[in-house]
Amino acid sequence: MGEKVVGGPFALSDRQHYRGKLRQCLTGLARLLEEERFDRPKNLMGLEIELNLAGTDGTPRMMNAQVLERIASRDFQTELAMFNLEINIAPHRLGGRVFDRLAEELRTSLAYAHRKAKEVDAGIVMIGILPTLEQSDLVSSNLSDVDRYTLLNDQIVAARGEDFALDIDGVERLTCTSKSIAPEAACTSVQLHLQVTPGRFADVWNAAQAVAAPQVAVGANSPFLFGHELWSESRPPLFQQSTDTRPPELQAQGVRPRTWFGEQWISSAYDLFEENLRFFPPLLPICDEEDPLGVLDAGGIPKLAELVLHNGTVYRWNRPVYGVADGVPHLRVENRVLPAGPTVTDVIANAAFYYGLVRALAEEARPVWARLPFASAAANFDAACRHGIDARLEWPRRGRYGGTHEVEAVALVRDELLPLAAAGLDAWGVEPADRDLYLGVIEERCRLRVNGASWQAATFHRALEKGLGRDDALAATTRRYGELMHLGEPVHTWPVGLPEPVSLRREARGETWGVRRA
8 A cells, every 4th residue: 555546436337447457467467477477586575664653751643744754764654644654674685684784774764763753742662552542542533644545544434334343352351433444553563575486475475374473472562552451462453353344244244354364375376366356345446557468468567556456455464465676577475463663673583583484484395384274373373462472372293293282482482483493594694693693582582471562561560550540651651661662672671660750640631741750
């Protein structure tokens, strides 16, 4: 959905025409795959991070347009709501000291953006869900002033035909309704891209699906929403429910949600694009003038614009991406499971773990997806989101006897997956210093059983024990998180609690605060 979208309202014939163009695009994709027209291996990875804007009191600031004007960099873009930004890092070749270079680029860019945001009394917070968000913040009037967001909201609301129901039962239970998709803006994530050849795509995607649960278990960072403590990683249920075009009757019939883990291992990238057409009605039936099959017949490379746009409205946790660069088509796997933050070091550690692990698993002689039922991978993802660092996962048993067994996520990561990730990074040609530094962060999280979610929850409860009310405890936790995030040491080293003066009383939202020492 990063492309400029302008359109609507749509006539009945628009959807029929669009559906026809989608079928042409899918035929075009099949021909490109059959004719082996795709780019050669380049070992390219990319990184996007969604960010929050918050004031010194920890509450959200609805001013991304003002902040972006000051940042004045193409690397930063709007996101769904006015308190969101996104940073896009240019593609890098996997190898050498790539992760140290990425970390330095991110630190420099985020520090610059934070300075610019402070000029308008805001700041950058890199976190899965901002704990101080209130339901009144997530309304359609706070969506970014961008055509594609307004249009997408209107089409999803129209498709649903009634209010969106949020019901997340975790440590506490949250139930509420929304008249728009604005609650989805609470979810700020990291997206990891990996360009792959068509021949390797299915193995990489299957591997990414299998490791989504371990990724979330060690990287969870979203335990709070609207004053409630929910799942360790509350983004997936929130995202699914806040974009759900299905009324209860269609849910009861088993109609698939647009935010989707999937239902089977694949043998080709084509499988995923074909599923998107078969299962999901178009939301944005905007047609390009290109004749994709005519372009192919003439020896050219089609943009497949309708297929790309439709793909952007199906929210898979590992999404296939078709793109054209310098006149050559390519495929990417976009990994979307991770929350933003807590620090640049943590983000890069998560990336190193992912890129190493999918390389190793995709090249195994007996791949994990041949030994693990897909339903178990989906159940693992759910368990990791709910329980985070304390999750227990089903995984193939090592040894000749086969089968699966239940294992603690931290034990699985420490004993089996980290060595695989190290081997995968070696295969990419990553320098040992980078490999050991960033995988060492994951190892320490497992040893200490600490991630962003567990730190937030522990600090929040410590604040309650000190006598703060819930709102003040969440605000104080957010402020302390922001301080430690900008200091930059990885989250497993953060002290729990609030050593600084903390607020006790909020006179008015974003206004006067009383203080008391914790």
